[in-house]
Amino acid sequence: MSNWQTFLSPYMQAVEEIKVKLKGLREQYQMSSQHTPIEFVTGRVKPVTSILDKAQRKDIPLDEIDTKMQDIAGIRIVCQFVSDIDTIVELMRTRQDFEVLEERDYIKEKKESGYRSFHMVVSYPVHTIDGRKDVLTEIQVRTLAMNFWATIEHSLNYKYSGEIPEDIKHRLQRAAEAAFQLDEEMSKIKGEVREAQRIYMQNRESEGPNT
Template structure:
């Protein structure tokens, strides 16, 4: 609740329930962790094909990482919530990322919390390097999976 109040104040959103409902789109969130980068995109494609899921916004931090190395797909969707007397449509933020991305984000979050957002420069450099290594790991694992698929494919002849 505290972070919601801070976001309302920071964004200048009117502090009413209807305004918050319409303007603050990450009150509810779901994190989906996949094994491979291609699976993250597949999950988003699959969800966007659902007739009751409206994709409102996509921020692709996998293709375009944040300057600190953060990578993830952020997707704002609008979903129906069925109540006893009506249906409410609510915004939900989906964060779809690989295991390596999630591990990196977890450590980054812990460091920022421990250092009260004043992380020493040398640790920030370590985080940036770790983001690069995590990205390389995701690429390597994807290539290994592709190789396994190629070996499993029926061979003509």
């Protein structure tokens, strides 16, 4: 690849645009005093070293990464409750500004590591000075508990270069089970939690801006 900056520019644009749109959705939910299914949104363009590693690992020729590597542009939507994930997935499916190409439900079927999340691969049109470019973007949707687990596991994978020792792997699988139980328990008191958050937001609004 002769110029990574030029190649990655539409991916950066896609990530920034989608983040703005999702943050807008979150604000609309907040303004309408409805429970927001979006707790926070993050996004990143895959680091070049990680693109090169993955291309080598998956045998993807560098001149084919724009069609074969689905996560160069990545968005992550983090929610409070598992049911919020269904709401978001439905919202994404009905959008007119991008096309959903693939869905992978690692919540129904968790990965061997214990990883749980809902993944969507979308084709997002970016308008550049050279015309329209459709950019593959991976959208990961997960709860706070799933995100906590995945973040910790990702750093351990990094530390051990993908070869996490067996005993730690088992502990991580148990931790994934505990995160699953936490999501289950929180789902059961969802009504209570939402009511408390609604009262809190109402009181904050009536108190006016902080001085």
